Amino acid sequence: MDKPAKTNFDIHPLLKERWSPRSFTGQMVDKETLQRIFEAARWTPSSSNDQPWRFIVGTKGDKTWDMIMETLVEFNQKWAKLAPVLALSIGKKISDKNGRPSRTFIYDVGQSVAHITFQAMHEGLFVHQMGGFSAQKAAEIFNIPEDYQAITAFAIGHKGSPDLLEENFAEMEKSERERHPAGDFVFSKSFGNTSDLF
């Protein structure tokens, strides 16, 4: 099933075709593909080149995958069990440059997962990110130090059929993708004043 974005202006096909499926086929993702996906994260820009991103990655059948699954809320466990790859994104709270709390580490980590998503799409794979997991449980299970923070969980895999999902998820899978038009969020002169671009 494809759900291309209903764009008002043309965008790159990898951005247009991107969405967050809950159904994944049973196919595994090979090591070389995952190497390229995390290499893409490596070249993310970051404030002062601090590179605050860390990832814990599990593939189905290994202990790490099971441990990440344990951190997910029940709602996400129900579909994420199909995903061949589960990962956690983690950020370093303190800047390596000046030893002070970073104002942008969460932002930088967000960008690194966008890089992962873009590379995954390029490899024919899809990513589904989740806020619904316990960062505290993740910290306990994986011994995450105090100056780091688990931010999101995400699944990577080959998109599957909605039929693989339980009834309510199958319906959500088929629902249309919606976004506010750009005129609602691109401003000039003053906050809330729509830019002449839109």
Added chain:
Amino acid sequence: MDKPAKTNFDIHPLLKERWSPRSFTGQMVDKETLQRIFEAARWTPSSSNDQPWRFIVGTKGDKTWDMIMETLVEFNQKWAKLAPVLALSIGKKISDKNGRPSRTFIYDVGQSVAHITFQAMHEGLFVHQMGGFSAQKAAEIFNIPEDYQAITAFAIGHKGSPDLLEENFAEMEKSERERHPAGDFVFSKSFGNTSDLF
């Protein structure tokens, strides 16, 4: 000047070629291109589809560009004056879904600027993001409400020659791009334990 990432594993050309120049040619960016760039932001994924990103965008010669320039630290003003487009990224702190503080709005906004950067690269343009600006000054100048937060500033334009920059910037422009290897940030089983992928 090109500075392709010295990758250990092949990644998408738009990620490999991406870097953050400080020199921009005098060429303006046309309206249609900017429409596509912010449409790319529109289709970013976000927690609960909250779409917490807002942008203030100025083009050189207009009042908004001057106002954004005022918010930059002096270091950034010195090179950003070459940029035909200056923008601020702003995030909504409160989730539209449940009215509670969002744990991921900064992360989501980071992803939206990554989308902007991919689309800009696809259009032959480069983006330079900046943490070095005053969010407080931005809030005053643009009347940003309290439940929103300015997160970064960024420049968009056609990459220029290092010769257009003052001496110390010209040297920085030519310096090599560096990143920790993926084995330093991709873990399994326990935080800090390098994944078998690397």
